[in-house]
Amino acid sequence: MMKRAKPSRRGRSRLRLFIVLAGLLILVSLLAPLLCPNDPNATSAAAMNRPPCAEYPFGTDRYGRCVCSRVLMGARTSIFSAVVLVGVTFAVGTALGMLAGWYGGIVDALVMRLADVMLAFPQMVLAIAVAGILGGGMVNAMLAMGITGWTLYARLARAQVLSLKEEPYVHAARLSGLGGWRVLTGTLLPNMLGPLLVTAATQIGVMMIGIAGLSFLGIGVVEPQAEWGSMINASRAYMQLAPWAVLAPAAATIVTVMVFNCLGDSVRDALDVGVER
Numbered sequence: 699m700m701k702r703a704k705p706s707r708r709g710r711s712r713l714r715l716f717i718v719l720a721g722l723l724i725l726v727s728l729l730a731p732l733l734c735p736n737d738p739n740a741t742s743a744a745a746m747n748r749p750p751c752a753e754y755p756f757g758t759d760r761y762g763r764c765v766c767s768r769v770l771m772g773a774r775t776s777i778f779s780a781v782v783l784v785g786v787t788f789a790v791g792t793a794l795g796m797l798a799g800w801y802g803g804i805v806d807a808l809v810m811r812l813a814d815v816m817l818a819f820p821q822m823v824l825a826i827a828v829a830g831i832l833g834g835g836m837v838n839a840m841l842a843m844g845i846t847g848w849t850l851y852a853r854l855a856r857a858q859v860l861s862l863k864e865e866p867y868v869h870a871a872r873l874s875g876l877g878g879w880r881v882l883t884g885t886l887l888p889n890m891l892g893p894l895l896v897t898a899a900t901q902i903g904v905m906m907i908g909i910a911g912l913s914f915l916g917i918g919v920v921e922p923q924a925e926w927g928s929m930i931n932a933s934r935a936y937m938q939l940a941p942w943a944v945l946a947p948a949a950a951t952i953v954t955v956m957v958f959n960c961l962g963d964s965v966r967d968a969l970d971v972g973v974e975r
Contacts, residue, residue, distance in 0.1 A: 713968050716961040723954055724781065727773040736764035738771045739922050747940040757942040759933050765946050771924040772947060775836065777954060780906040783840045783847065788898045791851025796882050798852065799859030810856070813849040821846045825908060829917040836909075836925075839918035843908045847901070854897060858890035892969040900962030903955035910951055926951045 726733065735755065742762030750757045756765035798809040816824070825842040832838040862868060863886065871885045910927030912918030919925035921932060926947040933943035 709964070709967050713961075713964040716957060716964050719957045720961050723773070723777055723957060726770065727777040730770040730774045734764070734767035734770050736767045738764060738767035738924050740764075747936065747943075749940075750942055756946040757940060759929075759940065759943040760936050765929075765943050768924040768929060769926070769946050769950050772926045772929060773950065773954075775919060775923065775925040776906055776910060776927075776951070779836055779840055779909060780902050783844055783905050783909075784898050784901050787844050787847035787901075788851055788894065791848035792855045792887075792894060794848065795852035795855025795857075796859050796886065799856040800863060800882055800886075806856070809852060813852050816846045816849050819846070822908060822911065825912060826915065826917065829912050834917055834920040836919050836923070839909050839912045842912060843905055847905065850897060850901070851894060854893055855890065858893065859886060862886055862889060896962055896966040896969065899965050900959055903958040903962075906951070906955055906958070 736753075740763065742758070745754070745758045745762035746760055748754055748758040748762070754764050754766065756769060759765055759768070794809050798806040821843075824846055825839075828842040828845055829838055832841065859882070868881065868885055871881050909918055910925070910930075913920075913925045913927030914931045916928075916931065919928050921928060929947040930944055930951075933940065937944050
């Protein structure tokens with residue numbers, strides 16, 4: 699009889715560490731207005747490009763705005779939008795993939811051909827095209843990234859359903875009188891959540907980079923709304939004069955993406971650690 703081995707103590711500690719770090723980042727994004735030392739949108743001609751000091755921990759930008767406050771407010775925009783986008787694409791893609799794998803036939807063909815069309819274009823190229831058509835703004839940037847984001851979950855969920863639907867416990871559930879949707883959500887979904895959750899955790903960083911990239915190109919979040927990609931773009935021309943205005947949002951992006959990527963790896967190791975006899 700095969701059974702899953704328990705994750706090591708080191709693996710469990712690593713998972714708990716990155717869950718705490720990711721939770722802290724999300725908490726900071728939610729409490730950003732309370733944590734800002736200054737008004738993130740207040741300009742001051744007397745404080746333009748001021749280096750880090752007690753009043754402005756990360757210095758100021760070319761408009762005299764507090765970079766620290768804008769980084770904190772940018773966390774709400776960058777992190778929260780990425781988490782929401784991953785949640786929506788996770789739900790839509792998983793539902794479509796489960797339906798395609800369960801019913802097959804024309805449903806499977808339609809969903810998979812649509813996914814193939816979306817995957818025929820590089821995600822960022824398609825996102826740039828969609829964002830360029832829709833215009834700037836966070837909602838449009840999220841729509842642009844979500845156009846292809848659901849396909850990953852759809853293909854994975856379909857593969858999981860195809861591999862599990864012939865299992866004896868699934869046949870037992872069907873013989874007990876449960877309908878197709880109840881079998882999918884109550885029997886199959888709990889047994890296939892592991893790979894889907896690992897994918898979702900790693901996709902948070904990918905979506906965050908995508909939204910920041912659109913904003914950096916000027917077709918995502920527009921000023922004065924604080925967002926890390928747009929902050930880097932707005933201050934890059936003053937890199938030699940005020941490097942802190944670029945380095946602070948860049949460092950925040952790198953650290954946040956690393957935390958969520960490491961969280962995904964830790965979840966994968968915890969849920970897929972091999973088997974033992």
